[in-house]
Amino acid sequence: xxxxxxxxxxxxxxxxxxxxxxxxxxxxxxxxxxxxxxxxxxxxxxxxxxxxxxxxxxxxxxxxxxxxxxxxxxxxxxxxxxxxxxxxxxxxxxxxxxxxxxxxxxxxxxxxxxxxxxxxxxxxxxxxxxxxxxxxxxxxxxxxxxxxxxxxxxxxxxxxxxxxxxxxxxxxxxxxxxxxxxxxxxxxxxxxxxxxxxxxxxxxxxxxxxxxxxxxxxxxxxxxxxxxxxxxxxxxxxxxxxxxxxxxxxxxxxxxxxxxxxxxxxxxxxxxxxxxxxxxxxxxxxxxxxxxxxxxxxxxxxxxxxxxxxxxxxxxxxxxxxxxxxxxxxxxxxxxxxxxxxxxxxxxxxxxxxxxxxxxxxxxxxxxxxxxxxxxxxxxxxxxxxxxxxxxxxxxxxxxxxxxxxxxxxxxxxxxxxxxxxxxxxxxxxxxxxxxxxxxxxxxxxxxxxxxxxxxxxxxxxx
Amino acid sequence: xxxxxxxxxxxxxxxxxxxxxxxxxxxxxxxxxxxxxxxxxxxxxxxxxxxxxxxxxxxxxxxxxxxxxxxxxxxxxxxxxxxxxxxxxxxxxxxxxxxxxxxxxxxxxxxxxxxxxxxxxxxxxxxxxxxxxxxxxxxxxxxxxxxxxxxxxxxxxxxxxxxxxxxxxxxxxxxxxxxxxxxxxxxxxxxxxxxxxxxxxxxxxxxxxxxxxxxxxxxxxxxxxxxxxxxxxxxxxxxxxxxxxxxxxxxxxxxxxxxxxxxxxxxxxxxxxxxxxxxxxxxxxxxxxxxxxxxxxxxxxxxxxxxxxxxxxxxxxxxxxxxxxxxxxxxxxxxxxxxxxxxxxxxxxxxxxxxxxxxxxxxxxxxxxxxx
Ligand SMILES: Cc1cc2nc3c(=O)[nH]c(=O)nc-3n(C[C@H](O)[C@H](O)[C@H](O)COP(=O)(O)OP(=O)(O)OC[C@H]3O[C@@H](n4cnc5c(N)ncnc54)[C@H](O)[C@@H]3O)c2cc1C
Ligand code: SF4
Ligand code: SF4
Numbered sequence: 056x057x058x059x060x061x062x063x064x065x066x067x068x069x070x071x072x073x074x075x076x077x078x079x080x081x082x083x084x085x086x087x088x089x090x091x092x093x094x095x096x097x098x099x100x101x102x103x104x105x106x107x108x109x110x111x112x113x114x115x116x117x118x119x120x121x122x123x124x125x126x127x128x129x130x131x132x133x134x135x136x137x138x139x140x141x142x143x144x145x146x147x148x149x150x151x152x153x154x155x156x157x158x159x160x161x162x163x164x165x166x167x168x169x170x171x172x173x174x175x176x177x178x179x180x181x182x183x184x185x186x187x188x189x190x191x192x193x194x195x196x197x198x199x200x201x202x203x204x205x206x207x208x209x210x211x212x213x214x215x216x217x218x219x220x221x222x223x224x225x226x227x228x229x230x231x232x233x234x235x236x237x238x239x240x241x242x243x244x245x246x247x248x249x250x251x252x253x254x255x256x257x258x259x260x261x262x263x264x265x266x267x268x269x270x271x272x273x274x275x276x277x278x279x280x281x282x283x284x285x286x287x288x289x290x291x292x293x294x295x296x297x298x299x300x301x302x303x304x305x306x307x308x309x310x311x312x313x314x315x316x317x318x319x320x321x322x323x324x325x326x327x328x329x330x331x332x333x334x335x336x337x338x339x340x341x342x343x344x345x346x347x348x349x350x351x352x353x354x355x356x357x358x359x360x361x362x363x364x365x366x367x368x369x370x371x372x373x374x375x376x377x378x379x380x381x382x383x384x385x386x387x388x389x390x391x392x393x394x395x396x397x398x399x400x401x402x403x404x405x406x407x408x409x410x411x412x413x414x415x416x417x418x419x420x421x422x423x424x425x426x427x428x429x430x431x432x433x434x435x436x437x438x439x440x441x442x443x444x445x446x447x448x449x450x451x452x453x454x455x456x457x458x459x460x461x462x463x464x465x466x467x468x469x470x471x472x473x474x475x476x477x478x479x480x481x482x483x484x485x486x487x488x489x490x491x492x493x494x495x496x497x498x499x500x501x502x503x504x505x506x507x508x509x510x511x512x513x514x515x516x517x518x
Numbered sequence: 519x520x521x522x523x524x525x526x527x528x529x530x531x532x533x534x535x536x537x538x539x540x541x542x543x544x545x546x547x548x549x550x551x552x553x554x555x556x557x558x559x560x561x562x563x564x565x566x567x568x569x570x571x572x573x574x575x576x577x578x579x580x581x582x583x584x585x586x587x588x589x590x591x592x593x594x595x596x597x598x599x600x601x602x603x604x605x606x607x608x609x610x611x612x613x614x615x616x617x618x619x620x621x622x623x624x625x626x627x628x629x630x631x632x633x634x635x636x637x638x639x640x641x642x643x644x645x646x647x648x649x650x651x652x653x654x655x656x657x658x659x660x661x662x663x664x665x666x667x668x669x670x671x672x673x674x675x676x677x678x679x680x681x682x683x684x685x686x687x688x689x690x691x692x693x694x695x696x697x698x699x700x701x702x703x704x705x706x707x708x709x710x711x712x713x714x715x716x717x718x719x720x721x722x723x724x725x726x727x728x729x730x731x732x733x734x735x736x737x738x739x740x741x742x743x744x745x746x747x748x749x750x751x752x753x754x755x756x757x758x759x760x761x762x763x764x765x766x767x768x769x770x771x772x773x774x775x776x777x778x779x780x781x782x783x784x785x786x787x788x789x790x791x792x793x794x795x796x797x798x799x800x801x802x803x804x805x806x807x808x809x810x811x812x813x814x815x816x817x818x819x820x821x822x823x824x825x826x827x828x829x830x831x832x833x834x835x836x837x838x839x840x841x842x843x844x845x846x847x848x849x850x851x852x853x854x855x856x857x858x859x860x861x862x863x864x865x866x867x868x869x870x871x872x873x874x875x876x877x878x879x880x881x882x883x884x885x886x887x888x889x890x
Binding site: 096097103104106163165167168170182183184185186187188189192193196305308310311312314368371372373374 | 538539541542543544545546547548549560579580582583584585586587588589590591592726727729736737738
């Protein structure tokens with residue numbers, strides 16, 4: 056598809072946020088160009104890896120059970136961010152979440168009851184039938200129907216401003232440079248987690264050992280370009296959603312299947328063969344997001360979850376086979392850990408385990424005493440061969456450093472003014488709401504809500 | 519190992535690899551019974567893989583929905599792998615076992631058989647009928663038997679059909695046994711209820727939401743479901759036509775051809791028309807199918823069955839339309855040749871997928887999916 060010189064609305068990035076913005080603007084009669092960096096088969100950014108969004112609702116809809124009020128949603132968000140959130144924007148997201156759900160359904164997105172093994176989310180999170188890639192396919196179809204011009208393999212790398220107005224974007228398309236002017240711009244190109252150099256700037260060399268759970272295309276091109284143009288930002292570059300995933304996952308795009316759910320039933324040791332955190336602090340869905348940082352803080356950014364054959368059936372199967380041995384020393388040898396230390400760690404752990412009643416699905420009373428750190432739940436002696444290990448690395452979902460926006464999704468400048476015709480939605484501005492921490496499904500809700508707002512605002516600007 | 523066996527082992531291994539990925543993902547849980555059934559396992563032996571593959575009806579939704587589809591390095595593309603494994607189950611459990619290779623070049627096999635039955639029947643008729651019989655019109659009760667005596671017509675059909683029924687019965691039992699269907703499933707009213715509903719309405723071809731399957735791209739459409747329904751019910755009606763015709767002839771003493779508004783002709787006509795629409799539609803959809811998610815299969819299993827059903831029904835309808843004319847004898851011979859050919863190949867054709875799939879559904883039972 057050839058690019059024109061001028062469009063009504065340009066949307067950069069074709070994930071959930073960009074699609075919501077593009078469809079909304081096109082349905083209001085605007086001629087919209089959606090510029091997506093990836094080729095068509097890899098379109099949809101991190102959105103293709105998602106499974107649900109968090110929705111406030113007052114009765115069963117779209118596979119959701121019960122109800123989930125504004126107060127509950129707000130309490131959850133407030134708790135996970137430790138108050139590090141912009142309340143008016145957060146409440147806007149919460150209130151607009153149900154209309155977003157209806158809008159998605161009207162545009163052909165189907166939902167299903169919460170996936171098996173995720174019952175704790177059944178009243179708050181609506182699951183996409185087929186997952187985020189299916190959602191993205193459906194929205195691409197809706198975008199085509201609405202007349203959005205979709206341009207693949209088109210990378211936006213710079214943004215030109217005149218005062219508070221954005222005049223054009225430029226970058227590469229089909230091996231050549233392009234420049235595209237428009238009446239309004241919506242930036243939806245995600246965070247910068249896939250940009251190895253930027254991650255190293257923020258984290259030092261440790262970043263080289265991070266795995267990126269989602270798309271390799273979110274390198275923060277637009278974010279950086281706008282920062283250079285004086286856009287105000289929120290959050291610091293080390294804030295991100297990071298979980299512990301299987302170290303054998305690919306560097307990019309490993310997605311959901313590289314997660315490991317065995318940690319609460321294991322002991323986790325570092326490269327030196329020593330434990331470093333309470334593996335049984337809480338249910339895994341409530342803790343998995345702190346383990347990315349915990350592992351990132353260990354030498355060489357690696358950890359090893361070790362279990363014995365008693366507990367293998369108590370967690371979701373993982374995609375990579377466990378490393379297996381008949382004895383702890385043999386396991387240590389396979390993992391190339393110091394044999395003596397690992398043996399001692401396991402022995403000390405086993406001796407510290409207190410009698411209790413083991414309940415894999417409840418906060419039980421199986422714990423250790425006298426260890427630093429103790430394991431406070433699901434502590435059973437590791438004594439029944441074969442023994443199994445899963446290597447862990449930090450897996451980065453997305454970064455929070457983002458463009459500061461207002462409730463109209465307008466990008467704010469560091470001089471205190473708002474851009475007149477430049478909007479942002481999705482991961483690129485999620486940091487306004489997620490200053491830190493995370494609750495499952497908010498990424499897609501923020502992207503969809505702000506995408507729709509941005510699209511509507513962009514469409515109603517006089518040309 | 520023979521090339522065939524190596525290929526089949528690879529398909530099973532590939533399925534195990536893919537299912538391990540899917541089982542850690544589960545995003546496709548709502549599309550069809552494959553995924554809920556999968557979650558009951560942590561590892562996948564050949565018998566589980568056979569069971570799951572026969573639960574799959576190739577809607578390709580899970581290909582398009584997959585974030586790991588090629589070019590992703592995980593290279594997840596279930597529908598063609600399941601399709602290969604289904605073909606493998608047909609070959610593996612067929613009785614007699616010596617017929618297994620027939621599934622490999624199914625199109626060629628069907629073409630040879632049908633040509634043979636039509637040609638042999640024509641030659642035989644040319645030799646044995648009184649001169650002029652085949653060139654003139656015959657009307658009134660028993661007209662068909664003036665061309666080919668009733669005992670011959672029914673006798674040949676009886677032998678072929680009885681053999682076919684015995685074969686598919688034994689094959690099905692072998693498959694059922696291998697895919698883990700047990701007495702518990704067979705004795706459960708809930709399992710039968712769920713299976714009958716699923717088969718009668720082709721429930722799972724609704725795509726998990728009722729809007730239908732994918733074909734050439736990610737658009738949902740119930741066309742495939744409807745064409746499949748035309749085919750299935752068309753076949754059923756033709757079967758009914760034959761059964762009522764037998765009742766008329768054996769017990770009511772009325773000889774075919776029957777009047778246009780008699781039960782056998784009404785059933786046969788509507789069934790024939792249904793089959794033409796259904797098989798034609800399915801063949802048309804197949805030609806437009808997404809090349810990666812639904813690659814053309816080299817063995818032509820689908821095409822062989824669909825084209826045969828189409829030929830049988832078109833020739834049957836033509837015979838009906840022209841039965842008063844002098845073209846009748848040759849049309850009858852061709853139609854009978856095609857019908858005989860169809861029933862000879864039936865136990866060694868895609869036809870068995872209906873039985874295997876029903877048995878797999880019987881094992882699955884009400885499952886955990888509620889679908890519109
Ligand atoms: C494995 C995984 C699972 C997740 N699960 C969930 C979940 O279940 N629920 C939830 O709410 N959130 C989840 N998230 C987070 C969620 O993916 C994001 O919050 C959401 O997708 C953000 O949408 P977006 O449109 O802003 O970004 P994306 O979907 O990442 O889209 C950004 C798009 O911009 C394109 N792009 C990047 N740079 C450029 C450029 N320079 N020029 C043009 N285009 C560009 C990219 O190719 C991409 O298509 C998950 C994330 C991951 C990685
Ligand atoms: S086909 Fe892909 S998206 Fe569907 S369950 Fe399997 S891995 Fe997940
Ligand atoms: S192709 Fe359709 S029926 Fe087969 S496994 Fe995938 S979703 Fe299920």
